[in-house]
Structure formats: structure tokens, C-alpha cells
Amino acid sequence: MAETRFFTFASPPRFYALAGTLIPWFWAAAAVLAYAGLYIGFFKAPTDATQGDAYRIIFIHVPAAWMSMVLYMVMAFWAAIGWAFNAKLASMVARALAPTGAMFTFVALWSGALWGKPTWGTWWVWDARLTSELILLFLYLGYMALVNAIDDTRRADQAGALLAVIGSVNVPIIYFSVKWWNTLHQGATISATAAPKMVATMLTAMLLMTLACWAYAFAVVFTRTRAIIAERERDAKWLNGATS
Amino acid sequence: MIWSSASEFFAMGGYGLYVWGSFGVTALCMAADALIAVKRHRSARAPQTGENG
Numbered sequence: 194m195a196e197t198r199f200f201t202f203a204s205p206p207r208f209y210a211l212a213g214t215l216i217p218w219f220w221a222a223a224a225v226l227a228y229a230g231l232y233i234g235f236f237k238a239p240t241d242a243t244q245g246d247a248y249r250i251i252f253i254h255v256p257a258a259w260m261s262m263v264l265y266m267v268m269a270f271w272a273a274i275g276w277a278f279n280a281k282l283a284s285m286v287a288r289a290l291a292p293t294g295a296m297f298t299f300v301a302l303w304s305g306a307l308w309g310k311p312t313w314g315t316w317w318v319w320d321a322r323l324t325s326e327l328i329l330l331f332l333y334l335g336y337m338a339l340v341n342a343i344d345d346t347r348r349a350d351q352a353g354a355l356l357a358v359i360g361s362v363n364v365p366i367i368y369f370s371v372k373w374w375n376t377l378h379q380g381a382t383i384s385a386t387a388a389p390k391m392v393a394t395m396l397t398a399m400l401l402m403t404l405a406c407w408a409y410a411f412a413v414v415f416t417r418t419r420a421i422i423a424e425r426e427r428d429a430k431w432l433n434g435a436t437s
Numbered sequence: 438m439i440w441s442s443a444s445e446f447f448a449m450g451g452y453g454l455y456v457w458g459s460f461g462v463t464a465l466c467m468a469a470d471a472l473i474a475v476k477r478h479r480s481a482r483a484p485q486t487g488e489n490g
Contacts, residue, residue, distance in 0.1 A: 235446075236439065236440070237439075239439060240439065240450060245450040245451065245452060246449040246450035246451075246452050246456060247449075247450075247452040247455055247456065249449065249452075249456050250455065250456055250459045250460075253459055253460055253463045254459065257463065289474075292470060292473070292474075293470055296466050296467070296469075296470045299466060300462070300463045300466055300467075303459065303462055303463075304459035304462075304463065307454075307455040307456075307458045307459045308455065308459070310455060311452055311455050409467060409471075412471070413470055413471050413474050416471070416474040416475055416478055417474040417477065417478070419478050420474060420477040420478035420481050421481075423478060423481035423482050424477075424481040427481070432482075437478075437479075437482050
């Protein structure tokens with residue numbers, strides 16, 4: 194067991210208890226951050242000179258789009274760890290991430306369509322950014338369908354990991370699509386190398402909403418991971434003694 | 438304050454349908470995702486009543 198000591202800290206019973214303690218705090222953080230973000234976004238941030246109030250969709254669109262990409266990379270990472278090191282919990286976390294990632298991908302597409310209609314005059318275009326984000330949704334759905342279709346849990350985890358890892362090439366394509374192709378979608382609003390092209394209140398609201406989405410994602414993914422652990426270890430003695 | 442009345446706030450400068458359509462559906466999706474996860478955990482912890490699965 195000596196060579197697996199690192200992973201023994203990620204044993205399902207330990208994780209189950211730790212996540213159970215952390216989940217209420219993530220919910221509290223999500224609520225406070227969302228309240229602050231929505232307040233600043235709707236009551237402090239000024240109306241945009243060119244887009245009017247339609248631009249306020251950015252406060253959910255950009256955080257959701259970021260989450261859709263980040264959660265996919267996290268999912269592929271844990272799926273790969275679960276496969277490479279035969280770490281069961283890592284594979285369970287990957288499974289738990291998929292529905293929340295798919296939900297944020299749908300939200301990014303949905304809010305994008307509702308933003309596109311008044312500003313571009315169309316709900317949808319087959320533009321590189323939009324198309325690659327749609328492919329991301331299909332990757333999430335494909336991953337979920339695949340791991341649920343195979344009865345042997347570990348084989349399902351391995352097949353899912355293969356799909357998740359191969360599909361991860363799509364994430365940089367989404368991110369750089371606005372640079373690589375001449376797209377209708379605008380370029381990055383926030384970049385590490387340039388000053389933000391937004392006023393401070395708009396930027397603050399967007400970042401608070403992003404942090405709220407992070408906290409939410411932790412709360413929901415941890416809840417789902419605990420559900421998966423409980424389903425698999427139904428008959429284990431430790432679970433009956435664990436607090437719900 | 439940038440809004441002079443509640444109706445002005447809800448109108449969102451004529452973009453109310455788009456803005457509230459985005460935030461409303463987002464709230465529904467986030468609530469549904471969370472509720473499904475919580476229910477799944479609850480049913481996994483519930484005492485078994487003899488059914489399979």
C-alpha cells in the first residue's frame with residue numbers, strides 16, 4: 194500500500210465525510226457571491242452605450258461558458274487519473290462532473306442565442322465558436338451515455354476516460370476559435386495579456402458570478418459524487434455510520 | 438440607481454425577454470441539476486426496501 198499512500202487520502206469514506214462537511218459552505222458561498230454579482234450586475238453596472246441592457250446577459254453567459262470548458266478539462270483529468278492509476282474515486286468524480294458541465298454548456302448556448310438575436314439578428318450561426326461549443330455539449334452527453342451504457346463499472350470508466358481525453362482537444366479549439374477563424378462571435382473580453390475592455394462594475398459583476406458558479410459547481414458535483422459513492426457502497430459498514 | 442421604476446427594470450430597455458429569458462432558464466437549469474443530485478444522494482442513502490437497484 195505504500196506506493197498508493199497519496200490516493201488513500203482520496204478513499205471514498207474519507208471523501209464522503211469531507212465533502213459532506215464542505216457542501217453547506219459551498220452553497221453559502223454560491224448564494225452570497227450570486228447575490229453580490231446580480232446586485233452589481235443589475236443595479237450598479239451602467240447600461241451599455243451600443244448594446245443597451247441586452248449586454249447584461251454577459252453576467253451569466255461568460256461564467257457559464259468558462260465553466261463549461263473548465264469542468265470538461267477537470268472531468269477529462271480525473272477520468273484519466275482514474276484510468277491510469279485505477280483510482281475509483283477519481284472516476285466517480287469524473288462521472289459526477291458531466292451533468293453539471295453539460296448544464297453549463299447548455300446555459301452558455303441558450304444565453305448566447307438570446308444574446309445573439311437582439312445584437313446579431315440571429316439566434317444561431319454555424320460559426321466556429323458556436324459550433325465547437327455545441328460539440329462540447331455532445332461530448333458531455335456522449336460521455337454520460339457511454340458510462341451508463343456499459344454494465345461493468347470499471348470498463349465503463351475506462352471507455353469514458355478515453356472519450357473524455359480525446360474530446361478534450363475540442364476545448365482549446367473553443368477557446369482559440371475567435372482568434373483562429375474570422376467569427377461572428379466577439380473576441381475574448383478578458384485576457385491575461387491585455388487590460389479588460391470593460392468598465393470596473395461590469396467586470397466585478399462578471400467575476401463574482403463566475404466565482405458563484407464555481408462554488409455552485411463544487412456543491413453540486415460533491416453532492417453527486419457522494420450519491421455515486423453511496424450507490425456503490427450501499428452495503429458497506431462505514432456508510433451506515435456516516436452522517437448524511 | 439440606474440432604474441427609475443420597477444417596470445423600467447423589468448423592461449430592461451426593451452430587451453426584457455432576452456435578459457430574463459437567459460437568467461430565468463439558467464436559474465431553472467441550475468436548480469434542476471442541484472435537485473437531481475440531492476435526490477439521487479437521498480435515494481442512495483434510503484434504507485433498501487427490496488427492489489433492485
